[in-house]
Amino acid sequence: MKLNRKLVVLALSCAYASVALAGAVKESSDSVYKPTGKGWGELDLDAQSHAQKAATLRAQRSGNLTNQGGPVMTGPKNVYYIWYGSWDAASKNVLTNLGTHIGGSPYFNINTTYTNKAGTHVQNVVNYASSATDSGSLGTQLSDANIQTIVSNQITAGALPLDPNGIYFVLTDKNTTATSGFCTQYCGWHTNATINGQDIKYAFIGNPETQCASSCGASTPSPNNTPGADAMASILSHEMEETTTDPDGNAWYALSNGMENGDKCAWNFGATSTASNGATYNQTIGTMKYLIQQNWTLLPTQACAQHYP
Numbered sequence: 018m019k020l021n022r023k024l025v026v027l028a029l030s031c032a033y034a035s036v037a038l039a040g041a042v043k044e045s046s047d048s049v050y051k052p053t054g055k056g057w058g059e060l061d062l063d064a065q066s067h068a069q070k071a072a073t074l075r076a077q078r079s080g081n082l083t084n085q086g087g088p089v090m091t092g093p094k095n096v097y098y099i100w101y102g103s104w105d106a107a108s109k110n111v112l113t114n115l116g117t118h119i120g121g122s123p124y125f126n127i128n129t130t131y132t133n134k135a136g137t138h139v140q141n142v143v144n145y146a147s148s149a150t151d152s153g154s155l156g157t158q159l160s161d162a163n164i165q166t167i168v169s170n171q172i173t174a175g176a177l178p179l180d181p182n183g184i185y186f187v188l189t190d191k192n193t194t195a196t197s198g199f200c201t202q203y204c205g206w207h208t209n210a211t212i213n214g215q216d217i218k219y220a221f222i223g224n225p226e227t228q229c230a231s232s233c234g235a236s237t238p239s240p241n242n243t244p245g246a247d248a249m250a251s252i253l254s255h256e257m258e259e260t261t262t263d264p265d266g267n268a269w270y271a272l273s274n275g276m277e278n279g280d281k282c283a284w285n286f287g288a289t290s291t292a293s294n295g296a297t298y299n300q301t302i303g304t305m306k307y308l309i310q311q312n313w314t315l316l317p318t319q320a321c322a323q324h325y326p
């Protein structure tokens with residue numbers, strides 16, 4: 018598939034492996050697509066509204082997901098945050114509340130429509146396990162290798178456990194960027210790597226507040242008046258659900274274009290409400306409001322959904 022490489026952005030990305038070429042999904046030798054690199058390049062839609070983006074992206078996203086047989090994180094997942102750079106308490110609270118309460122939510126329950134190869138369904142269980150802080154040990158221009166190092170440093174130092182059932186989120190502050198394409202090719206990504214002998218799943222979640230509110234931000238005003246963290250809530254949810262159903266890049270994705278569940282519904286928020294501060298939101302997780310993209314459900318038919326059932 019040839020995409021117009023005017024590309025820039027936006028899909029809060031997917032997938033797998035640090036296979037370079039950030040951006041567009043590559044064509045494989047058997048002419049189907051696999052999740053690769055840093056997500057899915059998209060046409061430059063910056064000038065469009067979010068609703069227009071969603072409609073355009075939906076049109077590009079044909080193809081149902083199938084299970085290619087790789088591992089699925091069916092059991093309880095343990096979430097670890099690494100606060101990279103400088104973070105204020107209110108912003109941290111927005112993302113900590115999300116991590117604490119997304120498990121068990123009707124939204125995350127969408128993932129229970131997915132099974133592993135043996136037919137075991139994903140459980141709607143996410144434990145917010147712990148967090149660690151890296152005040153900026155590798156500077157503000159992070160390579161993909163740097164991001165893995167940030168994770169492995171915390172594990173090796175004992176600040177976070179070595180947990181194959183964990184999902185480690187590197188949450189960067191508003192002054193930090195990722196040099197393989199944050200803001201232009203992706204807003205976040207997930208991958209896995211062998212760290213200290215275990216298959217460790219981790220994700221980069223960029224803070225678009227001052228760097229690219231137009232391409233990776235979600236709404237203004239934002240539901241909790243923390244624009245960076247509020248935007249990251251949707252990106253983080255995207256990467257969490259993709260990591261759950263396609264942790265190693267070889268389970269649930271669309272053969273036609275390499276999209277994972279989160280990719281199928283990026284920028285597609287569904288029905289929304291208006292909060293007292295004027296913000297648009299569509300989810301209440303714990304006691305807080307969020308504007309979070311929908312996720313791809315397999316039941317009753319494959320489609321974007323805000324909740325399941």
Ligand SMILES: [Zn+2]
Nearest residue numbers: 029030031280
């Ligand atoms: Zn994605």
